[in-house]
Ligand SMILES: Cc1ncc(C[n+]2csc(CCOP(=O)(O)OP(=O)(O)O)c2C)c(N)n1
């Protein structure tokens with residue numbers, strides 16, 4: 001029976017190679033760019049890209065991690081699916097940190113991996129780039145993966161991959177294809193993009209949530225990465241409830257930081273201690289649940305795209321599963337009937353912000369450098385955070401005004417993700433200024449991609465804060481390990497000379513004021529990549545504002 005059906009489906013279907021079918025399918029899903037590094041396993045696929053170069057750009061990087069991170073940055077900056085393609089074995093592993101980060105950040109990144117000849121997979125014949133159980137390795141990195149074994153399978157599997165990247169918790173998907181299958185021809189049936197299923201909204205749960213929130217005396221909203229597309233709804237809810245909105249890394253910008261109800265981590269920690277009802281939207285709630293504590297006086301309402309997420313650490317009072325925006329719109333409809341009369345918390349919040357700001361004022365020069373950046377980076381420009389001193393403070397104190405304009409690596413917090421991720425963001429959003437910050441340690445993880453930036457004329461502005469050290473590690477060794485320094489000093493290139501040697505613009509600035517002037521000049525030009533080196537000394541620790549203790553539940 002299945003055989004008959006298959007025959008019917010392919011009757012009259014055009015003859016194509018697997019590679020041609022895959023490229024046609026990417027185009028059918030709206031992709032216009034692929035980040036890639038070629039090799040013999042994927043030559044037929046790259047030739048199909050070459051023959052479609054007027055429809056899909058191939059941005060080649062200098063290392064596979066660059067390709068994965070660029071696809072990640074492009075996905076985060078556009079909220080659309082993005083793809084990268086690399087060779088199997090070492091190519092796959094080189095890209096794996098990027099794919100892992102895409103998983104942690106719920107980013108729709110499609111990885112296309114080559115494979116050894118189809119007949120030999122799993123047999124250990126020592127083919128070029130062979131790796132044991134490649135499919136098994138991939139299956140640990142993403143939620144959905146498959147291998148294309150014949151041309152006719154390509155459109156369906158790519159459509160399924162695309163669907164999986166947006167269904168439930170969004171995230172990456174992966175497809176393998178053997179070296180001898182990419183070039184094989186056969187009939188290829190048409191396949192339209194598949195619909196993205198969304199969970200039915202549970203009206204009983206909406207009512208329960210509305211009742212609890214409406215009656216709350218000290219409501220608090222916590223916004224994570226899953227709230228980025230629900231900015232309008234969260235802003236309305238916050239005002240309706242006079243509820244502060246806590247955001248840290250991935251939720252920054254969901255509520256405009258000019259709104260006094262937008263609160264940072266240390267203020268959120270205080271408010272968590274006082275809250276009677278918490279509405280957590282698109283967040284693991286990792287720090288609150290695992291570090292700050294819960295007790296019976298706190299009712300938690302979770303909104304999450306992943307049905308397994310809400311009850312993972314502690315069972316919430318109400319769980320709403322699905323995309324945040326439609327759920328919150330329904331909640332906004334029902335809430336007024338249950339909402340208590342509320343007086344404005346503006347004055348209280350302004351006073352509390354002022355107190356936190358005063359405590360954090362010692363975080364210099366980080367705060368002044370961030371102020372210089374904010375003064376010059378337009379509101380809709382993108383800021384790409386890194387695992388560095390200025391980055392840590394940015395998570396607490398860089399004012400963000402719009403959703404999806406602050407990109408931070410989330411719980412992987414992997415050093416070296418920033419520069420290449422920012423390149424992808426800037427490549428995909430050439431209409432906006434994109435600014436990347438790195439430490440000297442993190443920058444050299446993907447500094448080779450400066451060649452990619454110049455080759456593809458990507459006008460990214462990169463600031464490298466150079467303290468000649470894995471500064472964060474060094475400070476921990478100084479403070480907690482009796483100053484026994486190990487593996488934390490760094491030998492660096494002349495960063496300005498380094499960037500210029502690729503043909504990028506570069507300059508060195510020595511103060512926040514100089515940085516501001518350099519940024520103004522650079523943003524006015526935007527005709528290619530620019531590196532700005534900022535030599536810095538030891539910076540004060542931000543950790544007391546990040547790793548905070550238990551305030552509930554004993
Ligand atoms: C992939 C990865 N490797 C190692 C670390 C551990 N780590 C965290 S911060 C840091 C040092 C960062 O140095 P740099 O980029 O120069 O920033 P600085 O702290 O000096 O500002 C290291 C090694 C990490 N977070 N991620």
Ligand SMILES: [Mg+2]
Nearest residue numbers: 439440469471
């Ligand atoms: Mg450093």
